[in-house]
Amino acid sequence: MHELGIAESALQIALDRAKTEGASRVLRMVIRVGALSGVDPEALRFAFTVILPGTAADGADLQIDPVVALAHCPDCRKDFVPDTNHFFECPVCGRLCATVKQGRELDLVHLELI
Ligand SMILES: [Zn+2]
Numbered sequence: 064m065h066e067l068g069i070a071e072s073a074l075q076i077a078l079d080r081a082k083t084e085g086a087s088r089v090l091r092m093v094i095r096v097g098a099l100s101g102v103d104p105e106a107l108r109f110a111f112t113v114i115l116p117g118t119a120a121d122g123a124d125l126q127i128d129p130v131v132a133l134a135h136c137p138d139c140r141k142d143f144v145p146d147t148n149h150f151f152e153c154p155v156c157g158r159l160c161a162t163v164k165q166g167r168e169l170d171l172v173h174l175e176l177i
Contacts, residue, residue, distance in 0.1 A: 066102055070110035073171045077120055086176030089120035093173035098132040099166035126173075132166030 077089045096104050104127045115121050134145045136153035142164060145151045151161040 066106040067110045067113070069102060069169065070107055070114055074111070074114055074118065074120055076171055077123075077174055078118065080174055081119055081176050084176055087119065088177050089123045089174065090177050091124040091126070091173070091175035092120070092171060093126040093128060095128045095130050095168045095170045095172050097130040097166040097168035099163065100169040102169055104129055124175075128172075130165055130168045133164040134161040135164045136161045 073092065073094060077092055081087070081089055094107070096102050096107060108125065108127055111125050115123065132145050133142050134151040134153075135142050136156065136158055138158050139153055139155045141153070141155060143154050143161075145161075145163075150159060151163065152159050153161050
């Protein structure tokens with residue numbers, strides 16, 4: 064379960080920021096998780112429930128925003144939601160090498176400290 068390591072990294076970032084800003088607690092964290100990031104949002108949420116107790120982020124409101132995958136076909140110039148995580152086949156022309164526009168995000172995008 065690599066979500067545990069990811070949760071630990073995010074927590075470390077939050078705690079470092081709190082320390083830098085002289086905050087005593089982390090109130091809220093918002094994390095964007097792309098459908099192609101390889102991270103399961105539910106497993107990530109669970110990982111936080113394991114590691115937060117006893118830290119300055121204990122009881123923090125955790126918001127996990129899933130980001131749908133979106134690919135772009137250079138031939139049709141259209142965006143589409145890919146069927147699978149491995150092949151980005153354009154539903155219009157069948158081109159396989161469409162580019163990924165979004166879905167690989169794994170970011171701590173918002174932090175509230177007090
Ligand atoms: Zn196409």
